[in-house]
Amino acid sequence: MFKEERKNSIFSWNMIGDISSGRPNLGNDVGVDIYRLMQYTIRDALISEFGVEATDKIFFNAGFIAGSEFYKNKISCNGDFAFLFDILEKVLIEHKIGILRVETLDEENMSAVITIAEDLDCSGLPVCDEVICTFDEGFLSGILYSHTKINFTVKETDCWCTGDRVCRFVISKA
Amino acid sequence: MATENLQIETILKITELLRKYYNGENLSSLCFPENSSPEISDLLHVITEILEKIEIYSNYIESISSGNLSAPLPKSKLKIYNALMNLESTLNHLTWKTKKIASGDLNQRIEFLGEFSQAFNRMTEQLKISFETIQQQQEELKKRELQTEKDLKLAKAIQKNFLNDYVEIPELKTHVIYKPVIHVGGDIYSFIKFKDRGLLGIFIGDVNGHGIHAALVTGILKATINSAGVLKKDPAKLLHYINNRIIELGLDIFFTAFYGVIDTGNLTFTFSRGGHNLPFLLRNSEEPVALACEGPLLGVNRDIFIEKKDIKLKPGDRILFYTDGVTECINDKGETFENTKFMEVLKEIPDANIKDFLSHILKSLIDFRKGDTFNDDICLIGLKVL
Known part of the structure; x- marks a missing residue:
């Protein structure tokens, strides 16, 4: 299940397991530092093994799968492009992933500029002149694709790590 | 020693300039010393860089303060840039939220902006409640x-x-056109036939208002006329009787009326008026003659004077009775039919039968109004002595 060789994703939500029965005392919560410990050590090991470019690609792809599964299990709604962002804004807060704010949105061309403050992955990281939220780019792309069945380009243009305080993503049809 | 003194002097000069800047002087007007030592030059370089950035961000704040949210925000590693970036994102987001609300989406909320979030969210909730209330009221109104x-x-x-x-009686030809402004009108007419051969009473009236209220009143008037018995032979007595009966009912309504009795035996027309428009006697191609007589608005005062008059008729004479919906019909220029076309129309087609004559008046009204919807009830009664 977890260690099968594969060419395509076989991830499904049940791989996350039954947390309430598995952690009756500790529950569903874990610190953001521990989440980041895992993410940045995985990134570290991947870069060591495969280099920055390949690691970014892996992170994007993982984000895309996560976004698609997150959409299926936590969002799944009917509505137009703008409506998705209304829902996403609420769900991201509900799951403490970040504070999404739409800056501009063009329903006709299906494009948007959004920011995410207090982002789970990067808020508070040291400033280093690197946009770091590759996983988030994939995550948002996966959500958008799942809702619209259209491929989107999601590009992070400003990031906490570049000293921007909020992460800004420019979204357009691919 | 001399170099040291020079450096101290330069530092004092720089301090003085910075104090000036702190006190509101423009950066461009400050003249920093040149030809300093490398250390002081380096210090000056850093200071001017910081001051230039402060200038740039001041201009940016001025731009967004005046509503220009698309003003470029140059990057830097100064903390003020982080704060401005956050502010820019928030302002853009608020603009988006406001646009959504303006387009009718009242489920929008603002999160994590302290007192502003609370106020904004309360506003949208109140708006939503108000809109829902209006919607309910509209549905109720529709029902x-x-x-x-x-x-x-x-x-x-x-x-x-x-x-x-x-x-109809054999000696006369009569015709009526009745067009209420909505389904029912406040205009009323009645033909009263008598046992005495050759007598015909014609009543026309106009109750204030339209709709069900006016229609009910016309019903009361009709019943009152029917209950008047022999008084119907005397126009002035009938109008007195109706006036008093309506006042007795205490309904606080008023109306105009004209009533006349034609005796085809001796070709006389006896008539009285209570504030109503004057009918016209039309004889061949002569000027129309208004059938004037004294009488005030009815339903207001009990003790009133209502005059009774009579005229002699000739075969071929026509009498036109009408309500003020005809004369006060207004066209798109704000002109009334009475002041422009009415008298002219009365003189047209003198030889036509009475039905065609009334249809001609109605057509003239429609042409005048540029449409067949009117601002008041229309009632036309025509009579021709054979």
Whole structure:
């Protein structure tokens, strides 16, 4: 299940397991530092093994799968492009992933500029002149694709790590 | 020693300039010393860089303060840039949220902006409640309108039934056109036939208002006329009787009326008026003659003077009775039919039969109005002595 060789994703939500029965005392919560410990050590090991470019690609792809599964299990709604962002804004807060704010949105061309403050992955990281939220780019792309069945380009243009305080993503049809 | 003194002097000069800047002087007007030592030059370089950035961000703040949210925000590693970036994102987001609310989406909320979030969210909630209340009221109103429409249709059928007492006597030709502004009107007419051969009473009246209220009053007037017995032979007495009966009922309504009795035996027309428009006697191609007589608005005062007059008729004479919906009909220039076309139209087609004559007046009204919807009830009664 977890260690099968594969060419395509076989991830499904049940791989996350039954947390309430598995952690009756500790529950569903874990610190953001521990989440980041895992993410940045995985990134570290991947870069060591495969280099920055390949690691970014892996992170994007993982984000895309996560976004698609997150959409299926936590969002799944009917509505137009703008409506998705209304829902996403609420769900991201509900799951403490970040504070999404739409800056501009063009329903006709299906494009948007959004920011995410207090982002789970990067808020508070040291400033280093690197946009770091590759996983988030994939995550948002996966959500958008799942809702619209259209491929989107999601590009992070400003990031906490570049000293921007909020992460800004420019979204357009691919 | 001399170099040290020079450096101290330069530092004092720089301090003085910075104090000036701190006190509001423009950066461009400050003249920093040149040809300093490398250390002081380096210090000056850093200071001017910081000051230039402060200038740039001041200009940016000025731009967004005046609503220009697309003003470019140059990057830097100064903390003020982080704060401005956050502010820019928030302002853009608020603009987006406001646009969504303006487009009717009242489920929008603002999160994590302290007191502003609370105020904004309370505003949208209140707006939502207000809109829902308005929507409910509109639905209620729509239901009531439908009920009113039903009631008006029923009232129309009832009114049509009691107005439809059109009678003819061999010596006269009569015709009526009745067009209420909505289903039912406040105009009333009645033909009264007598046992005495050759007598015909013609009543025309106009109750204030339209709709069900006016229709009910026309019903009361009709019943009052029917209960008048022999008084119907005397126009002044009949109008007195109706006036007093309506006042007795205490309904606080007023109306105009004209009533006349034609005796075809001796070709006389006896008539009285209570504030109503004067009918016209039309004889061949002569000027129309208004059938004037004294009499005030009815339903207001009990002790009133109502004059009674009579005129002699000739075969071929026509009399036109009408309500103020005809004379006060207004066109798109704000002109009334009475002041422009009415007298001219009365003189047209003198040889036509009475039905065609009334149709001609109605057509003239429609042409004048540029449409067949009117601002008041229209009632035309025509009579021709054979």
